[in-house]
């Protein structure tokens with residue numbers, strides 16, 4: 133019989149556990165960043181990676197358990213006050229979905245390890261523990277029990293900078309609560325939730341449905357407002373999005389190509405949590421808008437990803453997508469597979485990918501290469517391969533946006549000249565005749581029509597003056 137009396141001092145909760153948060157309080161929680169925080173301010177983790185034993189039902193995975201454990205440790209390192217006290221890989225028949233995951237012997241070893249390491253939290257490195265598993269593990273370990281889902285949710289809630297992000301996180305928490313509805317009738321329920329403290333027991337399906345509807349409505353409104361704001365400040369030209377596994381070098385690449393001083397590459401998972409846009413000028417003179425995006429992560433739960441759809445959705449509609457991979461990471465193949473899967477889940481099928489995605493092998497200064505002929509090899513650190521990549525981006529942008537070369541002849545004093553330069557349409561030096569300048573420009577048909585109506589407008593204004 134397992135000892136249920138093994139206790140640890142529970143880390144103090146930010147707020148005392150309460151019943152359901154009424155919608156009015158939720159509103160306040162979402163408005164007020166300082167109250168929207170992970171539930172625990174400081175934790176020392178025992179990280180356990182369950183290595184699934186090979187068997188007829190085991191899932192196929194390219195991943196090395198050691199690398200998976202390292203990634204879980206790096207994820208915890210993303211939180212400023214979370215530390216890893218100890219970590220271990222333990223064989224398991226996880227597929228059997230046993231309530232306690234491991235047998236008694238293994239559990240005893242883990243509980244001893246937790247005590248010896250003075251850990252105050254347990255992280256089981258699986259996508260999501262069932263409500264039953266979480267509750268059972270809590271009754272044994274007497275500390276907060278994390279899986280990848282609630283760890284990622286805690287990270288997101290700590291760094292949620294605006295209302296949209298906070299609403300997305302609150303929405304992502306709904307299915308989590310629903311799964312635990314009515315199942316948990318112990319004290320444990322109040323410490324199982326990653327964000328603010330709530331008690332799943334007192335929720336009813338109706339209350340949750342109301343909350344979900346309210347959150348969706350608020351989220352739609354907030355997204356519309358943000359869209360309007362964005363369109364006011366929106367940058368010009370074709371759109372190029374940079375996607376990839378977290379820490380692959382997306383921000384570094386955009387910083388290299390745009391020189392944007394606001395970008396800060398960091399050696400941290402999820403360093404970028406919000407899409408941002410930056411202007412770059414290609415060799416052809418075209419101005420493009422580059423979007424830096426949130427990194428993908430192995431096993432990032434679908435509903436969590438879906439809750440961040442609002443940000444990622446427009447990325448998928450970019451004219452060109454750069455998929456950057458860190459080929460110096462021994463795990464790059466599995467990461468690559470995960471990114472491709474995620475893009476598919478977001479609606480980018482194989483055919484679409486072929487015509488729109490440029491695959492990039494980054495960090496070649498650290499060694500490693502995918503061996504794939506079609507991948508562009510670069511180093512954001514040394515700048516190697518950058519020139520060739522820019523030429524390829526230019527080619528792809530032109531192909532995707534149907535840009536054609538044209539000659540436009542304008543009088544020396546035409547105000548439209550400024551327009552052509554400002555929009556980045558001009559290629560090379562103009563040729564002058566006695567009265568006119570001849571410009572070689574690259575424009576799509578749509579841009580040409582817009583230019584013509586702009587010129588007409590200008591001429592009209594000049595005439596009426």
Ligand SMILES: Nc1nc2c(ncn2[C@@H]2O[C@H](COP(=O)(O)OP(=O)(O)OP(=O)(O)O)[C@@H](O)[C@H]2O)c(=O)[nH]1
Nearest residue numbers: 378379380381382383384398402403404427512513
């Ligand atoms: N050696 C080397 N380091 C690189 C290179 N590119 C990026 N890095 C480093 O890799 C780390 C991650 O870079 P970021 O550009 O922040 O990566 P990211 O893909 O934006 O990461 P997230 O925003 O966290 O998803 C930083 O420490 C960079 O300095 C490279 O070509 N060579």
Ligand SMILES: [Mg+2]
Nearest residue numbers: 382383403404
């Ligand atoms: Mg980044």
